Amino acid sequence: MSQCCLKGFKWGGQPQGKETEVNGQKCYVTGSNPDAAIIVIHDLYGWTFGNTRLLADSYAAEVGATVYVPDFYGGVVLSADLVDNPAEWDKLNLPNFMEINSKAVRGPEMVAFAKHLRTQHSKIGAIGFCYGGWAVFQLGAKSESPLVDCISAAHPTFLTKDEISNVGVPAQIIAPEIDPQFTEELKTHAVTEIPKIGVPFDYQYFPGLSHGFSIRGNREDPAEIKGLERARRAAVTWFKEWLVEG
Template identity: 85%
Template sequence: MSECCLKGFKWDGEPQGKEVEVSGQTCYVTGSNPDVGIIVIHDLYGWTFGNTRLLADSYAAEVGATVYVPDFFGGVVLSADLINNPAEWGKLDLPNFMERNNKAVRGPEMVSLAKHLRTQHGKLGAIGYCYGGWAAFQLGLKSDAPLVDCIAAAHPTFLTKEEISNVGVPVQIIAPEIDPQFTEELKTYAVTEIPKLGVPFDYQYFPGLSHGFSIRGNRENPAEVKGLERARRAAVMWFKEWLV
């Protein structure tokens, strides 16, 4: 994990949802469609990050879904104010933070919540940003009883070739050109191997943009605004295609 997972911008706006407990998991919930659910798996800034909640509100309104942003950091979040203070990044003990929130620790929580939400909604999707990207792929693993009906991953972090090659539901990848986490090797592997799996695949490529743009993009930069809006619209259309 590198500084690309921390840099970015906070967006203006007031989230419209509420904080509730869902099957023992603290969540931000927005929207109220009992037929369609979407899990948004957060980036390094966690479930309270305003940008993540604003995106969740957008999916709830535009897809027509109940959207959940669960806390998968065990109640601990990095302050959103860090995004404006790069000088403070070096003081963070990110290796320890990530060890406490690694796949073995948080993966079972994500699966448990997805299993519960599967019983609550006729259709269920998931999208993961940065840290959450690998989790979306794990929820979309090939199975006789898939946990979700489709997934999307935006500039995923910690994603492995094994997770890519075992996806079993329709999958969308939002991939910026510049990304030390979702590397050129992983990009090539994904676009080569996923079409062999027999699942619908949508690869959205964003030349000139960097890791994190779709959730922490600069709204004062026209190129980033165009990219983050295109990424958001792409995810909306993907969920409409497979969930509605």
């Protein structure tokens, strides 16, 4: 975890969903499709981050799904004001934060949440941003009874080669050129190994853009606007194919 996981921009706009509790988790919910659902697994800024909720609203409206943004940080929320205030980043104890929110700690919560949604919806997708990227690959792991029907990972953090190689459902990766977390080695592994598995695979590459662009991109920068909109459309198209039309 590095400063690339903190930097970015807050977007304007008012989220349209509601805060509630789902399977014991605080959760932002938007949309109302009883059949298709999408789990959004947040980045470092957690489930309350306005940008994340705005994207969830977009998926709900354009895919036609019920979209869930659960709290997978145990009630701890980093202030959204940090996103464009690098002078405050050094005050954070990120190693401790990530220890509290490690894969071993939060992974079982995510699995339990997905299992619960399986009792509520017939089709489930999952998209993870940054921190959430490793999580969707674990939810989409090979299984006789998959937890989800498809996944999308945008500039994933903490993702391993083994997690990539173990994917068992249709997988999409949104990959910026400049990314110290989703490295060139991991990119090469993904595009080499996932096609061998035999699952549908969509690799979306964004030259010139950096880690975090699809969730914290600068809406005043033409290149980032183009990139984050393309990333959003790609995820919408992916989920439509596997959750609604497939």
